Amino acid sequence: MAETVPEPGKWPPVARALERLSAGRRAHVARVAAWMAAWAARSGQDPEAAALAAWAHDLAREWAPAALLAEAARLGWQPDAWETEAPVLLHGPVAAAWLQEWGLGGPAVQEAVRFHTTAAPGVGLLAQALYVADAVEPGRRYSGRGALERLALHDLGQGYRAVLEASAAFYRRRGVRLHPRTLAALAAAGEAEGGRETIERTQRAVRPAGDAAEEWAQLAAATALRHKGEDVRILDMRPVTLVADFFVIVSGRTALQVAALADHIEEALDAAGAHKLARSGQGRAEWVLLDYGSVVVHIFTEAERRYYDLERLWGDAPRLEVAEEPETRN
Ligand SMILES: [Fe+2]
Ligand SMILES: [Fe+2]
Incomplete structure (x- = not known):
């Protein structure tokens, strides 16, 4: 200029x-x-x-x-x-x-x-x-x-x-x-x-090119389940807002487990080639948010999840079936 x-x-x-x-x-x-x-x-x-x-x-x-x-x-x-x-x-x-x-x-x-x-x-x-x-x-x-x-x-x-x-x-x-x-x-x-x-x-x-939003959402959900995340939900946000295509919502029993779940999910999505834009809630791990642009993963403690109640806030968003975890071990 x-x-x-x-x-x-x-x-x-x-x-x-x-x-x-x-x-x-x-x-x-x-x-x-x-x-x-x-x-x-x-x-x-x-x-x-x-x-x-x-x-x-x-x-x-x-x-x-x-x-x-x-x-x-x-x-x-x-x-x-x-x-x-x-x-x-x-x-x-x-x-x-x-x-x-x-x-x-x-x-x-x-x-x-x-x-x-x-x-x-x-x-x-x-x-x-x-x-x-x-x-x-x-x-x-x-x-x-x-x-x-x-x-x-x-x-x-x-x-x-x-x-x-x-x-x-x-x-x-x-x-x-x-x-x-x-x-x-x-x-x-x-x-x-x-x-x-x-x-x-x-x-x-x-949005990053080659976006595989739905697969990433399913991968995040499967990874959460594998590591004992509770009440795992995928919300299809496409019909209700432009903020993201999918929200994945997961609960952990403690702040420690919330942070561990976030690490596992981050690792899995990273390996799948998803480009992370941001991770928030590092210091106070009662709500960690992993932002992949089209997919946003929210990992909460139970109390925090109830307090923010994203599912009610986005009540019009259809829920996606969480795919059965593929058998990877004997
Ligand atoms: Fe200003
Ligand atoms: Fe300014």
């Missing part, structure tokens, strides 16, 4: 607040600004607005939760239940209100900064671009990032829908409740022309 990026020094209060951010955050913000400059140049949008939105978007990102709540109150932003529970979500609305106080940026810039974390239905191009830039800037590390970045530079509307889908899938797999604004943005994007097609293309882009 060879475009010149307008320097933050043009907006002194923004430049001063940037100096208080950590070096890592400033580097992220600079990459977002570079991406916005490239997008503005390609699509004939105002480069100054694109730069100001980028430089300002994370100015409040490193504030402590209590400070964010207090600052939101001072600025007259009423936090909703999600923002009260996770005040970090307020860093967009707070930074947008600062711009307003400083008399910087028009409504489009402030909208972009306000909604850059959650997205929102019906936002303008600048807000869509900032939401995308924040997710696809090259410092981010996840499978499919490059494909999303190219799609968004080629067609912002499609890129915006694809990033929304991909990040919603990411958070849902981790059991994070999506903000209602994100859900509404997703619904609006899904209804938009070409929405479904975009989603399918995203799924293909973020």
Whole structure:
């Protein structure tokens, strides 16, 4: 990206607040600004607005939760239940209100900064671009990032829908409740022309090639059974959501057995050539999640499994018969 990026020094209060951010955050913000400059140049949008939105978007990102709540109150932003529970979500609305106080940026810039974390239905191009830039800037590390970045530079509307889908899938797999604004943005994007097609293309882009999802799900289930995993289920997620094709759910009697089951399953899928995207729950092994993109394996202790109750949450997902374990020993 060879475009010149307008320097933050043009907006002194923004430049001063940037100096208080950590070096890592400033580097992220600079990459977002570079991406916005490239997008503005390609699509004939105002480069100054694109730069100001980028430089300002994370100015409040490193504030402590209590400070964010207090600052939101001072600025007259009423936090909703999600923002009260996770005040970090307020860093967009707070930074947008600062711009307003400083008399910087028009409504489009402030909208972009306000909604850059959650997205929102019906936002303008600048807000869509900032939401995308924040997710696809090259410092981010996840499978499919490059494909999303190219799609968004080629067609912002499609890129915006694809990033929304991909990040919603990411958070849902981790059991994070999506903000209602994100859900509404997703619904609006899904209804938009070409929405479904975009989603399918995203799924293909973020999924490894030669995906043998159903075999991997069966292999994970069989391995769990062999190592005394209990209550082994395979849910066919394809008819109900885009987050994954199959969920494999297994219980272990203790945290120790949960970790051991995860190791065995990981080993078996690894040998079968499945590409693991993530393993979570390393430290606190009451719920270990092995993420293979199309297949997600959840290994729980009984109590944790009851508490999260994925089977009820995804009650519409058909159950797959767990195939009989092939006889491998005498
Ligand atoms: Fe942010
Ligand atoms: Fe950011």
